[in-house]
Amino acid sequence: MSEPVRISAPLSDEMAGKLRAGDKVLISGVLYTARDAAHKRLIELLDAGKELPFDIKGQIIYYVGPTPERPGQVIGSAGPTTSGRMDAYTPRLIELGLKGMVGKGARSKDVLDSIRKHKAVYMAAVGGAAALIRRSIKKAEIVAYEDLGPEAIRRLEVVDFPAIVVNDAEGGDLFLQGVQKYRRVS
Amino acid sequence: MRQVSTKDITDKVRDLCISAACDLDPDMSSALRAAREKEESPLGKEVLGQIIENFEIAGAEGLPMCQDTGISVFFVELGRDVALDGPLYDAINEGVRRGYKDGYLRKSVCHPLKRINTGDNTPAIVHTSIVEGDKVKIKIAPKGAGSENMSRLKMLKPAEGVEGIKSFVVETVREAGGNPCPPIVLGVGIGGSFEKCAILAKKALLRPVGTKNPDPDLVQLEADLLRMINDLGIGPMGFGGRTTALAVHIEAHPCHIASLPVAVNIQCHAGRHKEAVI
């Protein structure tokens, strides 16, 4: 197994362009959390001609709705949710400069086209590894939509957050490559 | 008649909610360890390693293993010689309410159209059966949406037979890909009516991972399906590999002469089940 690539977030164009499907990465820096309810509100803001609650250029959005933290904890368990639910909203955000996404499961063709066109990257974290991933989250603060509870937008500071590149800027797709390699045709 | 207090049921349900979320049962944990040994894909092995490390941390630190602590599903076997001192479903819902609050679990239940969270993970889904005896057996199976959303039910034509069942089940898993957090366990319901078939599929998931159906024909079908699914190459988290499913559990029931209902309920690796007897 190859060594992980250390990357910092927000992502530079150069770094986003260098990552390849199948790379193991450790992310350090800032991630913003958002699930479908928060995405819906972001798109409504854009439709109304308003500004987003955070500067999206170069950012990585992590699709997660954590468990509530216990007193004294930074965050509860925090593994990825299914990314496909965000597909309808994602190309619009990539156009505005969103560089990376972390979730689980496959993306739509529109999202993949947008990733390629704007040199972004889609990564997956291990679904269900929520207590493990939690350890890499050092700070969490709500930046918008507190009323959404676990679905509020949070700014996370992470160190060595583990993920795997699924869709890269050149069209590489780990889901396709993986299945092709291990499929047995009977 | 044996008197059972609903307060005891509430207390037990509270504890079950928390222990199910944090403490993976040994059948699932050993199946995952065995899968890591056998997995050929290096990335697949790495993923299985993270999954194992995760449930170890969760168990040791009393943290939910997955942030999706699920909708609360119960199977209750109520002995016919039990006299309850109050309403059963209220007692269960109160236990869920307390468990999700005290255990710092995520409340993931909302109005289906308005999408407003009920705030306490209720109402629970409760399947009750009346059995012999004077005990109350409560099984909890909290269910995350990632795998539940990839589950399917189809009313096949009887002429499609076993081949039709196989292709529907395998196609369901192929379509699901990495979404349901493979490795998965498959609960397959065959026969009954529309709703019976879905409940059979869910019930099949309550069997300890890898246990076989007593019917030899179904054992064969379970084995065939497991092989076909693992030949898909989806692998852990869909990154490619040999371990897509850990087991296929089938439950069957007689059905109408003109029907062949088949339901596939997908369970992710966070296969959280606990039970208590009062």
Ligand code: SF4
């Ligand atoms: S499918 Fe299971 S392991 Fe994956 S996020 Fe949902 S509950 Fe967690």
